[in-house]
Amino acid sequence: MAGFLSSSIGKKFLMSLSGLFLILFLAVHATLNSLLLVGPEAYNEAANFMATNPFIKVMEPILALGFIIHIVYALILEVSNMGKVGPVGYKMAKRSHQSTWSSRNMIYLGLIILTFLVIHLANFFWKVKFGGAPEIEGTNMHDTYKLVTDLFKSSLIIDIIYLIGAIALGLHLHHALWSAFQTLGWSNDRWRKIWSVIGDIYAIVIAMIFGLIPLYFYFIN
Amino acid sequence: MANKTINIKLRVWRQNGPSDKGHFETYELNDVPTAASFLEMMDLLNEKLINEGKDPVAFDHDCREGICGACSMYINGRAHGPDTGITTCQLHMRLFKDGETITVEPWRAKAFPVIKDLMVDRSALDEIIKAGGYISVNTGGAPDANTIPIPKDVAERAFDAANCIGCGACVATCKNHSAMLFVAAKVSHLALLPQGQVEAERRAKAMIAKMDELGFGTCSNTGACEVECPKGISISFIAKLNREYLKANLIP
Ligand code: HEM
Numbered sequence: 001m002a003g004f005l006s007s008s009i010g011k012k013f014l015m016s017l018s019g020l021f022l023i024l025f026l027a028v029h030a031t032l033n034s035l036l037l038v039g040p041e042a043y044n045e046a047a048n049f050m051a052t053n054p055f056i057k058v059m060e061p062i063l064a065l066g067f068i069i070h071i072v073y074a075l076i077l078e079v080s081n082m083g084k085v086g087p088v089g090y091k092m093a094k095r096s097h098q099s100t101w102s103s104r105n106m107i108y109l110g111l112i113i114l115t116f117l118v119i120h121l122a123n124f125f126w127k128v129k130f131g132g133a134p135e136i137e138g139t140n141m142h143d144t145y146k147l148v149t150d151l152f153k154s155s156l157i158i159d160i161i162y163l164i165g166a167i168a169l170g171l172h173l174h175h176a177l178w179s180a181f182q183t184l185g186w187s188n189d190r191w192r193k194i195w196s197v198i199g200d201i202y203a204i205v206i207a208m209i210f211g212l213i214p215l216y217f218y219f220i221n
Numbered sequence: 222m223a224n225k226t227i228n229i230k231l232r233v234w235r236q237n238g239p240s241d242k243g244h245f246e247t248y249e250l251n252d253v254p255t256a257a258s259f260l261e262m263m264d265l266l267n268e269k270l271i272n273e274g275k276d277p278v279a280f281d282h283d284c285r286e287g288i289c290g291a292c293s294m295y296i297n298g299r300a301h302g303p304d305t306g307i308t309t310c311q312l313h314m315r316l317f318k319d320g321e322t323i324t325v326e327p328w329r330a331k332a333f334p335v336i337k338d339l340m341v342d343r344s345a346l347d348e349i350i351k352a353g354g355y356i357s358v359n360t361g362g363a364p365d366a367n368t369i370p371i372p373k374d375v376a377e378r379a380f381d382a383a384n385c386i387g388c389g390a391c392v393a394t395c396k397n398h399s400a401m402l403f404v405a406a407k408v409s410h411l412a413l414l415p416q417g418q419v420e421a422e423r424r425a426k427a428m429i430a431k432m433d434e435l436g437f438g439t440c441s442n443t444g445a446c447e448v449e450c451p452k453g454i455s456i457s458f459i460a461k462l463n464r465e466y467l468k469a470n471l472i473p
């Protein structure tokens with residue numbers, strides 16, 4: 001088993017499982033976020049349900065672990081692959097003829113997502129956990145709706161940072177889903193096409209939800 | 222058409238030996254018949270260099286009919302040049318324009334050190350084969366093989382994988398310099414057939430361990446290998462290799 005996890009395919013196995021787990025998490029996260037468009041009651045109810053639910057309490061550290069595994073192995077693979085180039089690189093390489101831009105830039109897209117993640121956690125997660133978030137009058141529940149929408153309404157810079165994060169995520173997901181199933185061996189000529197289509201639809205929906213909601217609050221609501 | 226010729230400029234990688242730093246040298250070559258293959262054009266260049274008392278460009282070649290995989294050259298940014306589904310010896314000068322500058326580089330990868338000029342040492346691929354790309358028992362001659370009935374689609378799929386000629390274009394093209402397409406082809410064509418199935422698990426493990434050891438990178442599924450493979454090996458075989466490897470390691 002130790003031998004397996006240090007092999008090239010073993011490391012990619014961990015990348016693909018952690019990545020698919022993050023894809024599931026994003027689906028839940030995006031669904032909750034869409035409630036921002038329904039209204040304060042609906043969103044706060046869902047947010048407080050998430051904050052108090054024991055299942056979510058258990059999942060939180062597992063989610064953090066999922067991110068850590070994915071990021072640590074991304075860096076391990078990237079550094080090791082950089083060492084495989086040899087003494088001289090190509091003078092001329094028509095890479096865009098051979099592969100998608102996303103597939104070649106997963107690490108840079110990932111690093112943008114990571115930077116976004118830090119900003120995002122500082123904006124909301126930190127305040128809800130460690131103080132600074134408004135409360136709903138007459139209760140001791142957080143008014144997460146107010147926390148989120150106040151920020152989105154107040155700063156176009158923040159909204160643009162969220163848009164950039166969402167675009168990077170969408171491009172990451174353009175390659176991610178079919179690639180993960182390829183790594184897990186669950187693919188062939190036919191399934192590769194199916195996974196790619198599902199992955200692209202998922203990527204577009206997720207990027208729109210995360211990227212457009214902040215702008216909606218700034219410009220429209 | 223038949224007698225058409227072009228004048229070209231060649232920007233060729235020259236490197237005196239494995240430890241030499243290497244550099245590009247530019248040569249002008251006139252009256253190259255468009256019906257010539259790329260290697261015939263290289264022969265013309267070398268004839269000219271020899272006549273001028275210069276050192277000819279070293280490059281690998283053997284069959285010159287697209288089956289041995291020796292003629293490794295990275296031409297204008299692509300393995301085996303601008304055509305698809307062919308090796309360099311099957312590339313023809315009619316695909317190039319009059320007056321064009323053509324950049325010719327060796328396969329560049331840590332696992333393929335340059336021997337001289339455009340010639341690289343691809344023996345790391347042989348080492349991977351030695352680690353498990355064979356069947357340990359004598360399975361008899363062709364008539365014996367034919368006594369084991371194999372469904373036609375399976376036989377054809379095995380043959381699709383067996384088409385790999387070990388040229389190394391996949392490694393040369395991959396941004397990670399992974400040999401996954403090569404190993405996938407070798408593991409798959411044996412794993413698909415009854416004679417090879419017995420040792421499938423041991424083979425997948427041993428060949429991947431060797432690949433990792435010899436300085437090839439890991440697969441990011443960019444799919445670039447498949448685009449440049451002269452034999453059209455599909456990355457679906459990489460999925461199959463992953464499946465074989467995961468099965469060998471995770472299913473007791
Ligand atoms: C929520 C966010 C994320 C999701 C849903 C996600 C999902 C995925 C998935 C499914 C894959 C495909 C795995 C495979 O090819 O087997 C992948 C690959 C990758 N991810 Fe992420 N990822 C996320 C964040 C990140 C972050 C923060 C980084 C890093 C710094 C990162 C870096 C990478 C890299 C470098 C690869 C390609 C690895 C390779 O094939 O060599 N990802 N991601």
Ligand code: SF4
Pocket residue numbers: 290384385386387388389390391392402403406446449450451452453454
């Ligand atoms: S898989 Fe294709 S590119 Fe790679 S060694 Fe075999 S024939 Fe060459």
Ligand code: FES
Pocket residue numbers: 281282283284285286287288289290291292308309310311
């Ligand atoms: S010389 Fe044999 S394939 Fe080109």
